[in-house]
Amino acid sequence: MKILRFVTALGLVLCLAAAAAAQGPARDGQLALLFDVESTSLTYCTMRTGPFNEPSQIVPRIKTTGSSATVTEFTASTNPFSGVVVGDVLVILTPTATAPDATTVVAVTAKASAASITVDQAINLADTAGHKFSFYHHVCGTTDADGWFSAGSAASRVALTVQYDQGDLGELVVRFEAKAAGAAAAPVILYPGGASDCGALGFSLSTDRCSATTAGVLARLTVLDEGPSYAFYRVGFAYVASDASDATTDREKLTIKVAVR
Numbered sequence: 001m002k003i004l005r006f007v008t009a010l011g012l013v014l015c016l017a018a019a020a021a022a023q024g025p026a027r028d029g030q031l032a033l034l035f036d037v038e039s040t041s042l043t044y045c046t047m048r049t050g051p052f053n054e055p056s057q058i059v060p061r062i063k064t065t066g067s068s069a070t071v072t073e074f075t076a077s078t079n080p081f082s083g084v085v086v087g088d089v090l091v092i093l094t095p096t097a098t099a100p101d102a103t104t105v106v107a108v109t110a111k112a113s114a115a116s117i118t119v120d121q122a123i124n125l126a127d128t129a130g131h132k133f134s135f136y137h138h139v140c141g142t143t144d145a146d147g148w149f150s151a152g153s154a155a156s157r158v159a160l161t162v163q164y165d166q167g168d169l170g171e172l173v174v175r176f177e178a179k180a181a182g183a184a185a186a187p188v189i190l191y192p193g194g195a196s197d198c199g200a201l202g203f204s205l206s207t208d209r210c211s212a213t214t215a216g217v218l219a220r221l222t223v224l225d226e227g228p229s230y231a232f233y234r235v236g237f238a239y240v241a242s243d244a245s246d247a248t249t250d251r252e253k254l255t256i257k258v259a260v261r
Contacts, residue, residue, distance in 0.1 A: 029149065031160075031235060031256040033089045033136055034107040034120070036246060037167065042175060042236035044147020045140040045256070056083065056137070061130025062092070064123060069109075071123070072116045074130030079114035084135055086111055090119065092133040108135075109251070120251055144187055147234035148179070151260050158228050159259040160235055164202075164212050164219035167252035170241025173209040176223045178230035190233070191223045211240070215253075233258065 032045045060078035062071050073080050086108050094104045106119035125131045151158050162174050176191040189208055192198055198210035202218030212219040235256050
């Protein structure tokens with residue numbers, strides 16, 4: 001039997017922990033990360049070729065000059081950004097004495113060349129040996145074929161989380177969808193339903209979508225599908241009314257996560 005509901009963060013942790021103990025290794029992934037919402041049509045994304053893939057690993061190192069949003073190659077002619085495009089997300093190793101595994105996560109807002117890019121915030125990459133990094137690439141579209149990921153045959157719970165952390169949109173709308181396996185399978189709306197309250201905090205029901213007008217901690221929503229009867233899942237998002245600016249803190253940062261147990 002499938003039960004679909006909105007859950008609190010604590011409830012989600014407890015549910016997924018119990019499922020992980022029963023079902024074996026967990027799978028966590030990203031469908032979107034610090035994404036800049038630019039369309040009024042529902043858009044569906046995965047990261048690279050699938051949400052459970054690791055980010056692309058880059059060998060050449062990078063740096064900044066002081067605290068800067070301009071990031072450049074550490075060694076001349078290594079071209080570390082040759083595979084990077086605007087909208088990609090860099091995960092940069094920035095270890096300290098007390099946090100040797102620390103990372104800094106930034107989105108690429110402009111690309112001057114394979115040796116130089118601009119990111120969405122000033123960072124300080126001052127290691128005398130340069131900094132290693134990896135990057136995620138969004139694969140997005142607006143059709144029935146876009147943005148799907150497989151839950152796997154042994155899944156007992158699928159949790160989809162949307163975080164609207166920054167932006168100046170007139171309104172952000174999201175919709176959670178699923179489909180069965182097999183030929184001619186078509187998307188169905190998983191959430192919201194006709195009586196859904198969309199969490200009753202930062203989101204509210206808007207016909208067949210959940211709507212948020214203000215970014216921040218209240219604009220976060222998790223949908224948990226228990227005993228899932230579907231094979232594939234995705235989350236669509238769009239803006240309504242306006243996207244006035246993408247300068248500094250007006251640039252959207254939308255993150256969509258998935259956890260399968």
